Amino acid sequence: MNAMANSRRTVAVITGANAGIGYALAERLLKKSSKIHLCLACRNKARAEEAADKLKQKFPDADVDIVLLDTSSVASVHRAAAELRNRYDHIDYLYLNAGMMKVTGVDWGYFWRGLFSSRVFYMFATGEGLLVHEDEVTDDGLQGVFETNLFGHYVLVKELEDRLGSSASDRYNRSQLIWTSSSNATRKNFSMEDLQHEHGKDPYSSSKFAMDILSVGLNDSMNKRNVYSHVVCPGLVMTNLTYGILPAWFWTLIMPFICLLRIFVPGMTYSAPNGAEALVWLSTQDPVSLDPQVKYQSFCGVTGHSYVNQEKMSIGVDEGQELIKKLDEIDESLQKKCSKN
């Protein structure tokens, strides 16, 4: 039995919920159950309020509130977690969805070569090697993509630990951590020795692969407390993130091509509600029955219907444990730095 079927109110917190996949997820969860309480965890107050108002207009009975959270700042994550702990004694679904990618261009030479090679469908499915990335350093002194996509979320999970899951005796008090990962996550772009990807060329892919490893590690350490973690891949979705790569008019122009491409590359979900398919589906599943080594992918048929595909990952539990240890070390060193200042 999952939390939806429980009589106490079901609480779902979604990071990066004011736009794109996060907002579409919020809409779809409310459509499915008006009883769910949603908390939109966003970095910008005006954008968060606008999203909450829009949801309340569409679903007048909906219970929606906001909390300010910037995952690129540990201080902000601590403030948000304190606020969430104050408001809720239990969180059923924690969607770790906020994310960013800084792209300066597309490697069109690589694209054209890929188009006439055997890796063509893999290229469209993953985008591997096609984008030229840049990164920044945050006020915490960490790499921006790493902190925003992964580390800030990890600290949030840690800070909310006593609001997640339960003692093993109360089997209904389960919580699900649902991470928005990516098909772009690849092992070859990740190194335990360069966790923040200071020296590499694809910080986005690195952060998403680290997310896949982290989820496996969290299951190992948190399943006994009834906390279950899963990663999702929404496919290629038209959002502010993709409009940061190429302009909206370009994506509109090639939409028919993308729809046809679905015959071979079903991850071309295109719309945000389609992209949210696997995120919604996970909320309906008994997390105990799910495989922690599977990535849940939103797929789409040529006719536009979305469905969920399962892809086995190959990640060792020991890798998950090692990553958690390293993230804890970074967290401790930041806390020491804070207490000195």
Ligand SMILES: NC(=O)C1=CN([C@@H]2O[C@H](COP(=O)(O)OP(=O)(O)OC[C@H]3O[C@@H](n4cnc5c(N)ncnc54)[C@H](OP(=O)(O)O)[C@@H]3O)[C@@H](O)[C@H]2O)C=CC1
């Ligand atoms: N679009 C795609 O094709 C794919 C997207 N994804 C992943 O999906 C997730 C959602 O992205 P998507 O909806 O596409 O993109 P959007 O840019 O539309 O949404 C990203 C959301 O994350 C928020 N966000 C960004 N940085 C921070 C931060 N530092 N603190 C808090 N919130 C932040 C944004 O807030 P704000 O509006 O204030 O900028 C926004 O709400 C990301 O993790 C992305 O990596 C994965 C695979 C494919």
Ligand SMILES: CC(C)=CCC[C@@H](C)[C@H]1CC[C@H]2C3=C(CC[C@]12C)[C@@]1(C)CCC(=O)C[C@@H]1CC3
């Ligand atoms: C004709 C055509 C479709 C041109 C676009 C080429 C590329 C810009 C895209 C092809 C595959 C895309 C892709 C992404 C970005 C844009 C592409 C590289 C992502 C990396 C976006 C973020 C993700 O998390 C995964 C996406 C995989 C596919």
